Amino acid sequence: MLRRLGWLIGLSQRSRQAKKTLDAKPYVARVKTVLMIDTVQEIAIYIHRFHNLDLFKQGWYQIKITMRWEDSDNKSVGIPSRVVQYEAPDSTPGDSYGVWRIDDKDNSFSTQPFRIKYARQDVRLCTMISFTLPLEKYQGTSTSAVILKFELLYSPIAENVLAKPLDTSSVAVHEFRIPPKALMGLHSYCPVHFDTLHAVLIDVSVHISVLKSAAYRRPASLSSDTSNGEKVTGGSVQASNKALGQMASTDKKLVSFVKALLRARDVMLEEIQRLSKAVDQTIISTEFISTMNDILLFDSTPMGKSVEDEGSGQGKQQNSLEKLDVDDLLSDGWLCSLTKDHLSRLFNLLGGQLQYLWSAFLTFHRDSNTKVLEYLCDIWTKDRRAEWSIWMVYSKVEMPHHFINSGMDDSSHNGVHKRVSSLLKSNDPAQIAATRAELHRRSIAQMRINNRSIQDMYIFGDPMRVPIVIIERVWNAPRRTFSDNSYLRHVDMIDSSIHHDDETRKKSGSNLMQNVRELKVVIFVHGFQGHHLDLRLIRNQWLLIDPKIEFLMSEANEENTHGDFREMGQRLAHEVVSFLKRKMDKYARYGRLKNIKLSFVGHSIGNVIIRTAIADTLMEPYRKFLHTYLSLSGPHLGYLYSSNSLFNSGLWLLKKLKNTQCIHQLTLTDDPDLHNTFFYKLCKFFQQKTMENFKNIILLSSPQDGYVPYHSARIESCQQASFDSSKRAMVFLEMLNDCMDQIRAPNEQQRVFIRCDVNFDTTLYGRNLNSFIGRAAHIEFLESDVFARFIMWSFPHLFL
Structure with a gap:
């Protein structure tokens, strides 16, 4: 030092x-001295780990890195200046091939090829590559951003791979934008995920600084035409001014x-x-x-x-x-x-x-690279909610004490029902939500995003194409009192903690020293005619938040979603219980099992199957373990009121031509008496406790989704029921109140209840049948993960 x-x-x-x-x-001679000065931008990329989340192909993979000025049209690129291998790769023989490489043609850096053989595989790379970019045209301070590009290179496994160079091809690209403010100096975590078909996590940190690159050169002094005391005239004056x-x-x-x-x-x-x-x-x-x-x-x-010293006034x-x-x-x-x-x-x-x-x-x-990376990762996690708030709108509402059908109790109002109904058509909640999201999207178009954080171009590349998420935090109201008119009866107090008997508490000292472990299980359930991998994007985001979870992609009903919901729920319950027993036995072998958190994620009618499975007697011992319930566009109140006439026609054809039992149950036509229908009983009988034991309930809906009624996905009232005097409206409101009573938490217990409106960019769909009938938005829940990132990373405590 x-x-x-x-x-x-x-x-x-x-x-x-x-x-x-x-x-x-003379001064004219001295100003001819030439000072060659320059500054350079140095950006160091530290690649810590490659983690395979969801690569579908085994083979050889590499990471290729390039960077360029944003305003240079690929002409001014970063030049690799140094590579430091922090530690030798810990891969077994045959899992790595060759060494890292710098290509002078495109000034790129490629990591050592490594072999991926199974899911959730880790490959430690521990390499830092530094790039330098000249700052000549910016005079020391850059006014342009830098585009940092990661490419995933793939080569299939061949028998004679060691005998010849790998023939790789680029299969995925992920770009980041480093804004000018960050180029003055930054140390940041920068996770690389690539696309939905190549879900990986590359732990990367970026370190930036401006450095001096100067060459001090003084040419020979030029002789002057004038000597000291001589007058400068004519051409000498012009040369002097120049x-x-x-x-x-x-x-x-x-x-x-x-x-x-x-x-x-x-x-x-x-x-x-x-x-x-x-x-x-x-x-x-x-x-x-x-x-x-x-x-x-x-x-x-x-x-x-x-x-x-002007202040002294004394010329000091x-x-x-x-x-x-x-x-x-x-x-x-x-x-x-x-x-x-x-x-x-x-x-x-x-x-x-x-x-x-x-x-x-x-x-x-x-x-200390590990400590630095962990610290930067924590900072990155805390900053996500603030950065992504551009596309998120937050609001708080109080849960109503009781939904009342004001129109059906007073016959004197029947004459004005039609006028009021026609007036409220323009105030449809789904249309209001869509309009609100569109206005917010227009405000983003006028927004200048000028922060100091590294910008993920998957999101910031075209901010207008990113989904708008309106998050409504619902504050619980007290539960309704038990009365003759109340629909709430036989409610047991919920004990959310896991009780251990006295024998467990009196274990010997040696047993108490055993590892205490927590089993966290997440069950993913697909929808109608779905596939068990439909929810893999949500699963991948959950794994990024908590890599220790055990997950089950349900296959029990993969080819049988046309039958009775009771049968589908029973199959799912058997699958879940069997999976839980295997995992509990496995964890018990390695230590004492302290706690279990059982969470569910469902899409479309998969949510109905989940609730039916939880109501099954087979699941009764496991209800106290329920933790988080994430519903993606689930028809929780059925299809008693659906405004999509084209979709209703399709449901009618399924019932008539194929006699699909689950469609009869969804539309509450499985029994002439509405009080005997499957959905009424699912919502009504509280001894089944389908949603009562969950600590966190998150309902995702979309006003653009024409497959599931907006109010049914959000479990809230709808205009048609509020101004309907028929028996159907009374049954609907009973179901609604019973569902909300399950969601309300007792006074001594905390429960998180959130409704999330996801508004996708409809211009991506084009004009086709899928967008016309509302199927495009319904499927977008499975094909996009940006909204899941926003919600899950903004509320990580709900998924841990």
Whole structure:
């Protein structure tokens, strides 16, 4: 450290000695001195780990990295300047091939090829590659962003792979945008996921700084046509004016370079101090930090120069070193008052300090890369909700105490029903939600997103195409009192904790030292005519939040979703119980099982199957373990009121031509008496407790989804029922109130209830039958994961 300080002071002394060589030659001759200065952008990419989430093909994979200026049209690219392998790959023989490679044709870096053989496989790469980008046209401070590009290269497995080079092809691309603000200095976690067909996680951190790249060159002094005391006339005057103009331009450019290095140095120092505090380890000594500005001020101020103290009014001379502080270094007035030699010395000193800070950080990162990555990852997780709030709208509502059918209780109002109904058609809740989302989407179009974070181009590439998510946090109202008119009866108090008997509590000391483990299980259930992998995108996001979960992609009803919901629910219950027993036995072998969290995710009628399975007696011992319920467009109240006439016609054909039992149950036509229908009983009888034991309930709906009624997916009232005086409306409101009573938490218990409206970009669908009947939005829940990222990363505690 002291040697470094000595070098900086020595550089200061040498620059003073260089000043003495400037004699009293005419000014025109001296301005011909050429100062070649430049700054470069250095961006270091640390690739820690490749984690296979959902690659469908085994084979050889590589990661290729390139970067370029955003405004350069691929002409000005980053050049790989150095590669550091932190540790040797820990792969077994045959799982790695070759070495990392730099391609001079496109200035790209490619990692060592590695072999992927199974899901959730980890490959530790532990490599840092540094790219440099010239800042010539930006005069020290970039006004353009940098595009960081990751490519996933794939080569199939061949028998003689070791005998010849791999023939790879690019199968997926993921780009990031580093905005100009971040280019002054940044240390950030940057996860790479690629696309939905190549779901992986690459743990990457990005480290950025501006550095000096200077060549100080002084050509031979030009002889002057005039000697000291001679008058400058004619062409000499013109040459002198031209030289003064060149000097002014050069000095102005030099000032901008000095200010750029000074800002970069302060940002770098601030970031290093933040990391040092986070990992509780000293990176830069306080001695160096305290002397940095003193060296700059001492060396950049002409010795003997004095400044009049205006405040004293006595013409007292004070040394400028005593009056200046570091804030003055950012002052254009003070910098412009310095000579070119003073500016050049300041430029070199700042460049030396920046280089020292950068080298010290790289050395520290190599020794503590895991701690740094964990810290940056925590910061990234906390910042997601703030960054993604651009596309999210939050609101809070209070859960109504009781839904009342105001129109059916007073016959005197029957005459105005039609007028009120026609008036409220324009106030349809689904249409209001869609309009609200569209207005928010238009406001995004006028928004200037100018932050300092690295921007994922999968989201920021075209902000208008990203789904708008309206999140409605519902605050629980007290449960209804038990009365003759109440639909709530025989409610048991819920004990959400897992009780252990006295024998477990009285285990010996040796047993108490065993590992205490928590089993977290998530069950994914597809919809009508679905596939067990339909919900894999939601599963992948859940795995990113909590890699320790055990998940089951239900296959019990994969080819049989046309029958009775009771049978489908029973098959799912058997599948879930069997899976739970296997996992519980496995965990018990390695330690004491302290807790179980059982969560469910369903799409479409998969939600009805889930509720039916939970109501099955086979699931009764496991209801106390229920944790989070995530419903994607589930018809929880059936199809008593559906405004999609075209879809209703399709349901009618399924009932008539194929006699599909589940469609009869969805439309409550499976029994002439509505009180005997499957859906009424599912919602009515509380001893089944289909939703009562969940700690967190999240209902996802979309006003663009024509397959599931909007109110049914949200479990809320609808206009048709509110102004319907028939028996059907009474049955509907009973079902609605009973469902809401299950969701309401007792006073001594907390339950999270959230409704989320997901509004997709309809322009992506085009004009076709799927978009016309509302199927496109219904399927988009399975084909897009951006909305899932927003919701799950904004409320991670619900999924842990």
